[in-house]
Amino acid sequence: MPYRNLDEFLIRLEQDGELIHRENLSQSDSLPHTNALWIEDENTHFPVVLNIFGTHKRMAWALGLDELETLNVRLSKLLDLKLPNGIGGMMSRAGELFTLFRSIDIARGKTQHAPVQQHHETDAPDATIFPYRTITMAQVISKKSDGSQFMFLSDVEIVDAKTLRLPHHDGVLVDLPVAVVIGGDPSAMWCGFAPLPAAVDPYLLAGWLRGKPVPMANALTQPLRLPADAEIIIEGIISAQETDGMMALTVTAISHRDGAVFPVMCMDEDSAETIWIYKAVERLFMPLLKIVLDEVVDMNLLTEFGLYNLVLVSMNKQHEGQAQKVIHGIWGMGKLALARCVIVVDADVDVQDMSAVVQTLVQVDFRRDMMMSYGLVHHPHQRHALGSKMGIDATRKPDRQQTQPNAPIDPQHISALIEQNWRLVHTVLVVHGDASIAQAIIKTIWGAMPTLHIAIVSDTHDLDDHTALLRHILSNFDAQRTKINDSGAMALW
Numbered sequence: 001m002p003y004r005n006l007d008e009f010l011i012r013l014e015q016d017g018e019l020i021h022r023e024n025l026s027q028s029d030s031l032p033h034t035n036a037l038w039i040e041d042e043n044t045h046f047p048v049v050l051n052i053f054g055t056h057k058r059m060a061w062a063l064g065l066d067e068l069e070t071l072n073v074r075l076s077k078l079l080d081l082k083l084p085n086g087i088g089g090m091m092s093r094a095g096e097l098f099t100l101f102r103s104i105d106i107a108r109g110k111t112q113h114a115p116v117q118q119h120h121e122t123d124a125p126d127a128t129i130f131p132y133r134t135i136t137m138a139q140v141i142s143k144k145s146d147g148s149q150f151m152f153l154s155d156v157e158i159v160d161a162k163t164l165r166l167p168h169h170d171g172v173l174v175d176l177p178v179a180v181v182i183g184g185d186p187s188a189m190w191c192g193f194a195p196l197p198a199a200v201d202p203y204l205l206a207g208w209l210r211g212k213p214v215p216m217a218n219a220l221t222q223p224l225r226l227p228a229d230a231e232i233i234i235e236g237i238i239s240a241q242e243t244d245g246m247m248a249l250t251v252t253a254i255s256h257r258d259g260a261v262f263p264v265m266c267m268d269e270d271s272a273e274t275i276w277i278y279k280a281v282e283r284l285f286m287p288l289l290k291i292v293l294d295e296v297v298d299m300n301l302l303t304e305f306g307l308y309n310l311v312l313v314s315m316n317k318q319h320e321g322q323a324q325k326v327i328h329g330i331w332g333m334g335k336l337a338l339a340r341c342v343i344v345v346d347a348d349v350d351v352q353d354m355s356a357v358v359q360t361l362v363q364v365d366f367r368r369d370m371m372m373s374y375g376l377v378h379h380p381h382q383r384h385a386l387g388s389k390m391g392i393d394a395t396r397k398p399d400r401q402q403t404q405p406n407a408p409i410d411p412q413h414i415s416a417l418i419e420q421n422w423r424l425v426h427t428v429l430v431v432h433g434d435a436s437i438a439q440a441i442i443k444t445i446w447g448a449m450p451t452l453h454i455a456i457v458s459d460t461h462d463l464d465d466h467t468a469l470l471r472h473i474l475s476n477f478d479a480q481r482t483k484i485n486d487s488g489a490m491a492l493w
Contacts (some may be wrong), residue, residue: 002064005115005229006183006263009062010038010049010208018058020360033116035273038261040460044131046262048230053265056273057278059315062186063209064080064360068276068283083103097355116215122221125250125474126161127234130262133158137265139181139192141224142172142238153192155181156249164234164249164296168241177222178249183231183263190215193281203227219471221252225424231263232256269307270467273287292328295322300351308338308378312351315344317395324371327391331375336380341390341474360394365488369393369477374480388479409449416492417444423463423471428453430463435481438493446485456493 003009013019019036024043036058037050053059060068133282135156143149150171157165164180172178183189187209191202208215216229222235233255240248243365268274282301290296300312321346332335345351345360364370371391379385414422414429418441421432433441433456442454456474462468473492483491 002321004189004211004245005185006049006189006231006261007259009052009186009392010261012487013052013058014038016061018055018222024322030237032426044262045129046131046256046260048131049261049263051273052263052267053190056276056279059276062190063280064187064211068280069278071283072286073264075284080423089184095440096219101113112217113217114226114231115257116228116230116260117217117220117255118258119221119260120253122253125234125251125254126253127164128161129233129254130158132262132264135180135182137189137192137267139184139189139227139230140166140172140255141179141181141226142169142176143224144171145173149201150198151192151417154407157246159248162251163239163414164236165242165246166249168245168247172238172247174238174241175221177219177224178225178238179219179222179226180234180236180249180296181227181230183261184229185210185214189263190277190280191273192482193277194284195336196283208355219253222254230257234331259437263477270304270471272305275303278307285334289330289333289336292333293326296326297347298351302354303470306340306378306471306475306491308335309340309471311336311339312357313342314347314349314351314353315346315395317469320397323393327371331389331391339378339389340377340477341392342389343394344393345394346396346436361392363396364392364394366392366484366490367486367488370484370490371439372482374479388477390477409452413448414445417448421459423461427467430457430469432457432459432461432463433493435493438481442491442493443485446489446491450485450487451489452491454491454493456491 002411010019013036019038021038021040024041034050034055038047039050040047053062054312056068060066060272063071065071074145135158137378138156139151140154140156141149141151152169154166154169157327159165176443185206188203188206190208192242194202195207196202203214216225217228219226219235219464226233234251235253236249236251238247238344243247244269264450282299286299288298295315295318298313302310302312313326313330315323317323326344328341330339330342330392345357349360370394371389375386375388375389377385377387377389409424420441423430429445429452431441431454438456441456445454455474457469461472478493481493
């Protein structure tokens with residue numbers, strides 16, 4: 001079901017036992033990570049809500065669904081290029097398209113009644129009234145030079161009563177109007193994460209999810225149209241482009257609805273909200289990916305190993321070289337171009353099961369099945385970062401002699417070869433060491449066990465935290481620090 005605003009969504013969470021109330025901010029430290037949290041601190045002007053998208057169930061509910069897979073099903077049906085059979089099928093398709101056009105028609109969403117403007121201050125707005133000095137994942141709306149609006153998501157720093165700072169964004173220039181939108185219908189809060197073309201307004205996607213347009217109203221002090229059902233809106237003008245890649249915004253108005261709350265999103269790369277927000281993006285993106293790469297069966301964007309660090313793809317393989325085509329296709333599609341490592345497996349391998357994918361890597365000959373590239377990669381603090389990228393064809397090769405499984409490894413044998421701490425993680429020997437001794441460690445181990453994959457990490461890394469290890473390896477591997485031996489084994493350091 002669509003929600004008019006964030007309040008309606010929070011009511012549902014509370015009715016279903018998903019929302020816990022606390023009286024002050026310090027109590028949030030002892031809560032299980034599975035709970036959404038409402039904090040009503042007497043020392044703050046607005047209640048704070050946390051972790052509202054932090055489970056599969058809550059993320060699906062936020063988009064008006066019971067399951068995130070429904071995103072894939074709904075968009076696949078809409079994008080089905082096959083002509084419908086019979087008059088009934090054609091009428092059904094016409095009805096679906098008419099509903100689509102009505103739901104994304106922003107002109108129909110114009111309203112003179114804006115709940116977010118029930119309380120407003122234009123004479124002396126004070127941005128320090130908010131409970132935190134950072135607004136996380138705000139919907140930032142501005143205008144292009146041709147007068148058209150656009151929206152992007154960004155953290156925004158509150159400097160003082162009249163000044164905000166936010167990272168530079170292409171197209172946002174000095175003297176342009178800007179509005180920082182906080183909260184609203186949860187689908188409107190999420191839609192900015194979707195990898196849409198630059199010309200597509202994310203609120204169109206929110207309208208499709210809601211089944212009706214997002215209501216928009218005129219701003220109080222700027223020539224912008226803003227979501228009428230947001231919780232809070234800060235209007236202003238970009239007053240300076242600073243040398244550290246930040247922009248300064250001078251506040252001209254602050255408005256909020258009656259009973260507004262202040263949502264906080266935890267977007268650390270291994271947070272529950274990050275995982276489920278991007279799982280929703282992944283499910284939405286699948287039908288679009290299949291239009292370009294019709295051999296693709298499924299995809300898993302594993303955010304727990306770092307955002308865009310690892311993408312798993314299954315495919316219907318018809319011929320040799322097809323996996324390489326898919327890898328290059330992934331690297332050429334929107335934000336998937338940021339993927340550091342793409343692993344392609346056969347259609348019968350469940351890419352949602354990491355252990356099943358790991359088993360396929362046993363048959364990979366890294367001399368022939370891996371390709372290295374250099375290009376755009378995700379970086380938390382750089383907009384256009386460059387780095388090494390890896391593509392692995394882990395599909396079966398019937399014409400190739402199958403690799404025999406490694407004999408059981410004797411721990412005492414490894415300990416006799418090297419004095420450094422080590423762990424065997426799946427099929428990879430992870431060793432504590434640094435660049436000065438990496439080559440010597442690799443030579444020693446391969447001299448005795450040439451089929452063993454090796455990763456060398458610094459002593460600061462916990463060898464028993466496998467998720468953190470893989471995140472580090474994927475985030476920092478470099479083609480210049482990668483070796484492959486005659487047995488097809490790989491070493492990274």
